[in-house]
Amino acid sequence: MIPETDDLRGKVSRLRELGAKVSARLAQSDDLEDFAEHFVYPLLATDERANITWCNSTWCEAFGYSKDEAIGMNLVALVDEHDRCSACEFFEPGVTPKHPRALHFIHKNGRGGTYLTAINSRVSDGRVVGLRCILICKELLNGAAEKLLRAGDHGAS
Numbered sequence: 055m056i057p058e059t060d061d062l063r064g065k066v067s068r069l070r071e072l073g074a075k076v077s078a079r080l081a082q083s084d085d086l087e088d089f090a091e092h093f094v095y096p097l098l099a100t101d102e103r104a105n106i107t108w109c110n111s112t113w114c115e116a117f118g119y120s121k122d123e124a125i126g127m128n129l130v131a132l133v134d135e136h137d138r139c140s141a142c143e144f145f146e147p148g149v150t151p152k153h154p155r156a157l158h159f160i161h162k163n164g165r166g167g168t169y170l171t172a173i174n175s176r177v178s179d180g181r182v183v184g185l186r187c188i189l190i191c192k193e194l195l196n197g198a199a200e201k202l203l204r205a206g207d208h209g210a211s
Contacts, residue, residue, distance in 0.1 A: 069154055069170055069190060096169075096189040099176065104129045104145040107184060116191070118162030129187070134158040134166055145173070145185065159189070167191055 090097055096113035100106055109124045117124070117132070133141040137157045144155050154172040161167065169189035176184040 098187050100129055101184045132159050134160055
């Protein structure tokens with residue numbers, strides 16, 4: 055886990071701003087599925103045990119898995135072993151962390167990347183049934199995210 059610093063607080067603030075803009079765009083979109091499928095950041099949904107139940111094409115491109123390969127994979131298993139304990143705590147069923155967390159994920163080809171990971175619990179009939187996740191590559195937070203925000207809220211490619 056990356057220690058909290060002023061730089062990290064700024065990145066979290068930018069992620070929250072981006073999340074608010076994405077939520078507003080989703081509320082206005084006529085075709086939410088198409089918007090989510092082609093969103094510029096990796097998006098995914100899991101069940102209560104962090105097994106992937108849906109992912110967008112951006113996630114597949116970033117991580118190197120087809121949708122068929124990804125469905126059923128455990129998200130925690132994709133986290134680098136040095137971040138695994140932190141990831142288990144972060145993805146704990148029934149608990150939604152208040153702040154995003156930087157986690158190092160390993161891609162299919164063995165290379166990896168650090169992503170600022172934000173999750174939101176999916177609740178049905180009062181119980182947590184899974185998570186919705188957005189993963190933003192650490193490098194994007196160093197400048198590209200701001201460019202996307204200034205470009206006019208265009209999330210779809």
